[in-house]
Amino acid sequence: MKREIVIIGGGPAGLAAAIAAKEAGAQDVLILEREQELGGILNQCIHNGFGLHTFKEELTGPEYAARYIERAKALNIPALLGATVIDLGRENGALTVTFVSRSEGLVRMEAGAVVLCMGCRERPRGALNTPGTRPAGIFSAGTAQRLVNREGYLPGREVVILGSGDIGLIMARRMTLEGAKVKCVAELQPYSGGLKRNIVQCLDDYGIPLKLSHTVVDIRGKERVEGVTIAAVDDHLKPIPGTEEDIPCDTLLLSVGLIPENELSRQVGVEISPATNGPAVNESLETSIPGVFACGNVLHVHDLVDYVSEEAAQAGRNAARFVAGEIGSASDDSVKLIPGGMARYTVPVSVSPRRMAEQLTVRFRVKDTVRGGVIRVLVDGEEKLRRRRPVMAPGEMEQAVLKKEWFAGGEKQIEIWAGKEE
Amino acid sequence: MERYDVAVIGAGVTGSAVARELSRRAGRFIVLERTSDVGEGTSKANSAIVHAGFDAMPGTLKARMNVRGSQMMPALAAELDIPFKQNGALVVCLNPEELPQLEALYQRGIENGVQGLELLSGEEARRREPNLSEQVCGALYAATSGIICPFALTLGLAESAAKNGVEFRFDTRVTGLEKTETGWRIETEHGPLEASAVVNAAGVFADGLHNLVCAKKLHITPRKGEYMLLDKTAGQHVAHTVFQLPGRLGKGVLVSPTIHGNLLVGPTATDVEDGEDLAVTAAGLAELEEKSALAVQRVPLRQVITSFAGLRAHEAGDDFVLGETAEGFFDAAGIESPGLSSAPAIGEYLAGLIAQKLGLADKKDFDPIRRGVPRLAELPPAERAEKIRENPAYGAIVCRCEQISEGEILDAIHGILGARTLDGVKRRTRAGMGRCQAGFCSPRVMELLARELHMDLRDVRKNGGGSAIVVEKIRGEDAQ
Structure with a gap:
């Protein structure tokens, strides 16, 4: 069996990529989704705030997903549900996708192009080496979110949250609304990992303290969590003796980072960027393997789903152009993109002026909070763009738009610089 | 009676x-x-x-x-x-002055009737296990260690x-x-x-x-041993089980692949009072980090997926x-x-x-x-396809990290000593043992346990006793 474009994952990235590919002229687009329904993690995000950029209105997660699911249906894009891709490979130059599902069994097929849309997973407790016991009552914030919003069960009554990622902040509010007492949110870094609006709307509005530069140093309880100890940390993020505080609780939620799920990408040999843990992509969002594209949280962890949709549409269009032979192979005129100043990474990591559209959005995050900041784009040292940004924070994604007209050919490097305005 | x-x-x-x-x-x-x-x-x-x-x-x-x-x-x-799997073990000596003790260990093995023992030079040991540290000056190889x-x-x-x-x-x-x-x-x-x-x-x-x-x-004194388990991406770091020869620096810790392809580092040894004290400690984890580095270089400790402690019954x-x-x-x-x-x-x-x-x-x-329980992910594709044809639940993946299907979980629940808890399912199938540590699959496994054993989700436990996972129902007919 051969399919023109296979989209791995039917969450916001996969849906937008599939729709854009179909609209760009691809005939045969197939979505493989491991869950029983399309929409991905949006289905458990019942809070609002989605779609402000895309639809200029505030939607809940399921509402946002529904718009794309309906559009995909209208375009007759087939989606196989409960279908888990177990292998992504290359044989004699062709891409192969193998999946299993209850209804189809084990299926191996060739694909003209593949768009990686597998999303990300939460960093678990084990990765933190937090001392203490391993009782019931320790959840990653997303797991708790699913239990509350999808299953309808409260995971605990007295809660401490470690990490101030957006899901943790959202769950602080959610658990409070369901009658739980959220005692505090401890954040290892001196800044929050989440959106400012979530700190205001989910913590401040409910009087939940955010303890920056604090971490959990002990977990107690044999069968169920009975309490945790938090402590302040120094500049090297090491706990400061004498600052320990015991907090009785029955639940510890963790919101300590998201990791792009690139096991399949690695399997096929896609080059992974250590800065993002996602594929290193060029201007077409194409990975180091021709015909394999990536977008959404598998590429780099986003703050807003709107940007996921926008990026995924670009990946989907490029996949369609690739199978139509319009895009050409990755070209030799590639210019390297590098992060400068406080910029931590850039997506993409290279740009072919020949292949790029008239404009190209480069996304990045900063390493630390910057006040009175500026974003600059330098092509071979020459400043092409300078934009003021009063506040930049690690929890929020930044962007800079490149223009095709800046390139005459032969450029070596584009620097995306972020930092304090001198 | x-x-x-x-x-x-x-x-x-x-x-x-x-x-x-x-x-x-x-x-x-x-x-x-x-x-x-x-x-x-x-x-x-x-x-x-x-x-x-x-x-x-x-x-x-x-x-x-x-x-x-x-x-x-x-x-x-x-x-x-x-x-x-008999992957073989290397007991490495880190101090030339202690080489006689390595020789003594070899002799003891012979006396105990152990087959397949061999004394190696540091170079030969490094040739067989390239990530051994430069400090390794000799090793006892045991072919039958598994x-x-x-x-x-x-x-x-x-x-x-x-x-x-x-x-x-x-x-x-x-x-x-x-x-x-x-x-x-x-x-x-x-x-x-x-x-x-x-x-x-x-x-x-x-x-x-x-x-x-x-x-x-x-x-009997409960003697606690703390461990760190690393992701499968680190599982190839060593091929043999690497022990340190007990010596001036104490007993040392082992670095070993596991049968499932992860990397295991541990244990510490601390006598404790409580026969249920399974807490890991900051000191213990720091000790593992320090000691493992003596024998094996560049242990990728950033890829730890969980740490845990066990108790040995020391008489x-x-x-x-x-x-x-x-x-x-x-x-x-x-x-x-x-x-x-x-x-x-x-x-x-x-x-x-x-x-x-x-x-x-x-x-x-x-x-x-x-x-x-069959391990579907380890079967050749044709056999796996055949299994799914026989039982479609083998095609429904529940644990994405370890690729464990619903069929395997149902087998574990309905086995002769069937799983009753989340940990029971985990140990029988490995669902939840992977890199996400059950973040995605635990709600699904809980549902399967509740459905198959005819119990409420509130009664699904992590292991025994009071280890229920959710505390109350907040929506639905009997919400309280």
Whole structure:
């Protein structure tokens, strides 16, 4: 069996990529989704705030997903549900996708192009080496979110949250609304990992303290969590003796980072960027393997789903152009993109002026909070763009738009610089 | 009152091995376990190594049982359908002054009857295991050292015993023992029973039972060992199990691949008071980091997916306590390392003594073959496809990290000693053991447990006792 474009994952990235590919002229687009329904993690995000950029209105997660699911249906894009891709490979130059599902069994097929849309997973407790016991009552914030919003069960009554990622902040509010007492949110870094609006709307509005530069140093309880100890940390993020505080609780939620799920990408040999843990992509969002594209949280962890949709549409269009032979192979005129100043990474990591559209959005995050900041784009040292940004924070994604007209050919490097305005 | 020929107290690897060997004989046998599952104590958290047998002092029960257990393991693993691999071990010496001790260890191994031992130079050791540190100046190679899944071994032995007629009773703590004319009256939290013989396989609590009935007292100290488990991406870092030669710097820690392809670093050794103290400590983890680096370079500790602690039952006499220590009372006490390796031999030995004592006849219809839950992800594609055709639930992946299907989880729940808890499913199938540590699959596994065992989600537990996962229903018909 051969399919023109296979989209791995039917969450916001996969849906937008599939729709854009179909609209760009691809005939045969197939979505493989491991869950029983399309929409991905949006289905458990019942809070609002989605779609402000895309639809200029505030939607809940399921509402946002529904718009794309309906559009995909209208375009007759087939989606196989409960279908888990177990292998992504290359044989004699062709891409192969193998999946299993209850209804189809084990299926191996060739694909003209593949768009990686597998999303990300939460960093678990084990990765933190937090001392203490391993009782019931320790959840990653997303797991708790699913239990509350999808299953309808409260995971605990007295809660401490470690990490101030957006899901943790959202769950602080959610658990409070369901009658739980959220005692505090401890954040290892001196800044929050989440959106400012979530700190205001989910913590401040409910009087939940955010303890920056604090971490959990002990977990107690044999069968169920009975309490945790938090402590302040120094500049090297090491706990400061004498600052320990015991907090009785029955639940510890963790919101300590998201990791792009690139096991399949690695399997096929896609080059992974250590800065993002996602594929290193060029201007077409194409990975180091021709015909394999990536977008959404598998590429780099986003703050807003709107940007996921926008990026995924670009990946989907490029996949369609690739199978139509319009895009050409990755070209030799590639210019390297590098992060400068406080910029931590850039997506993409290279740009072919020949292949790029008239404009190209480069996304990045900063390493630390910057006040009175500026974003600059330098092509071979020459400043092409300078934009003021009063506040930049690690929890929020930044962007800079490149223009095709800046390139005459032969450029070596584009620097995306972020930092304090001198 | 119910009457048995033999009651085994403790469903760890030792108790399960004794039960399985007993089930070769005609008789009525029962295993009493205080927790909700097999292997909930020492058996669930250890180095997962089948030692070659060079370490224990010649003449000790540890030496004898280890060497015999190690010899039995390949055939046993095949009978019980559990993965086992003789990956070989390297005991590395980090200090040229201690090379004589390495030589002595080699001699001890020879004396214990261990096959396949070899002394290597530092260079030769590094040639065979490139990530050994530059400090390694010599090594003892043991070809028969192996890696095994301790959950699978315990469960395999227990299920084989159950299949051959042994009863298992969980959540049943033994609260008293009383000698009767015909054997023992055993008090449990769910009422008494009688048995002609009792086997004490109670792990870190075995001294308590022993001291109830024996004049010569035992003293068991729970000795905590902390471990770090790394992602499968780190599983190739070493191919052999790398031990450090005990020396000036203490006992050292091992770095080893696991049978499932992860990397294991540990253990520490700290004596504790509480037989249930399984907390990992900052000091312990720091010690692992420091010590592992001595023998193996660049251990990728950033890829830790979980850390855990286990307790070894260290007896003051420093050897296993095996045999009839009171009339009709058989000890399997002080079973610390190499307990996992020795379990098959301990089972064989004690069941033999008991059979002789009670005059139990061999059973003609004993079936040594037990089949575990199939591991779909390890099957060749054609076989996997065939399995899914037979049972479509094998095509529905629940645990994405380890690629465990709903069918495998249902098999685990409906097995002969089926899983009742989240940890029970995890140990039988590996669902939740991967890099996301059950973040995605636990709600799904909880649903399956609730559905298959006809219980409310609120009653689904992580392991035993009060380890319920959710506390109340907030929506739906009976929300409260």
